[in-house]
Amino acid sequence: EPEVTQTPSHQVTQMGQEVILRCVPISNHLYFYWYRQILGQKVEFLVSFYNNEISEKSEIFDDQFSVERPDGSNFTLKIRSTKLEDSAMYFCASRQGGAGELFFGEGSRLTVL
Amino acid sequence: LAKTTQPISMDSYEGQEVNITCSHNNIATNDYITWYQQFPSQGPRFIIQGYKTKVTNEVASLFIPADRKSSTLSLPRVSLSDTAVYYCLVAPGAAGNKLTFGGGTRVLVKP
Numbered sequence: 422e423p424e425v426t427q428t429p430s431h432q433v434t435q436m437g438q439e440v441i442l443r444c445v446p447i448s449n450h451l452y453f454y455w456y457r458q459i460l461g462q463k464v465e466f467l468v469s470f471y472n473n474e475i476s477e478k479s480e481i482f483d484d485q486f487s488v489e490r491p492d493g494s495n496f497t498l499k500i501r502s503t504k505l506e507d508s509a510m511y512f513c514a515s516r517q518g519g520a521g522e523l524f525f526g527e528g529s530r531l532t533v534l
Numbered sequence: 535l536a537k538t539t540q541p542i543s544m545d546s547y548e549g550q551e552v553n554i555t556c557s558h559n560n561i562a563t564n565d566y567i568t569w570y571q572q573f574p575s576q577g578p579r580f581i582i583q584g585y586k587t588k589v590t591n592e593v594a595s596l597f598i599p600a601d602r603k604s605s606t607l608s609l610p611r612v613s614l615s616d617t618a619v620y621y622c623l624v625a626p627g628a629a630g631n632k633l634t635f636g637g638g639t640r641v642l643v644k645p
Contacts, residue, residue: 454633463635463637463638469631477631514577522583525579
């Protein structure tokens with residue numbers, strides 16, 4: 422069964438460092454998403470991406486965040502200067518059409534020290 | 535975007551049916567209702583989606599009354615492995631929509 426894959430599974434970084442989280446969505450999917458989940462809290466929407474541009478973003482997704490689809494298969498989330506409060510699980514998701522099932526990856530756990 | 539309200543938690547026992555109701559009073563005409571399941575340290579997983587009346591698949595049923603202001607996810611004969619958080623989402627079937635998760639319902643299945 423096709424799946425969304427994310428790397429790394431866990432990253433530890435120092436405050437102020439840049440982090441890039443990578444995702445490979447399912448190959449025929451057109452809509453891509455990043456979510457985050459702080460430990461013990463709900464899943465929070467960060468950004469959606471379609472046709473090589475951001476279609477929606479939340480208030481969390483400020484100037485320190487950016488997304489890119491550099492090569493037609495990867496979908497990346499960059500955090501420019503990490504803060505302690507960026508420590509969370511980051512989930513990538515994709516779906517084929519505008520409605521229907523979202524497929525999530527297993528997540529990348531980011532720990533900012 | 536329609537706001538959703540679900541119970542924070544529910545306890546059940548193996549073999550019982552679990553019904554989780556989600557309120558979405560300001561649902562819009564083109565909104566769909568979707569339920570996801572999440573185990574600890576894993577990404578959410580799609581369970582079922584519906585627009586109106588009843589939808590059934592191999593794992594659950596979704597009941598949506600005519601006014602669509604609520605929906606009920608029904609899990610038949612739960613097992614210990616169904617212990618998870620269940621999220622109700624309401625969103626339009628449009629490109630790139632902002633799919634927002636609410637607080638979810640933590641279901642604990644006891645032996």
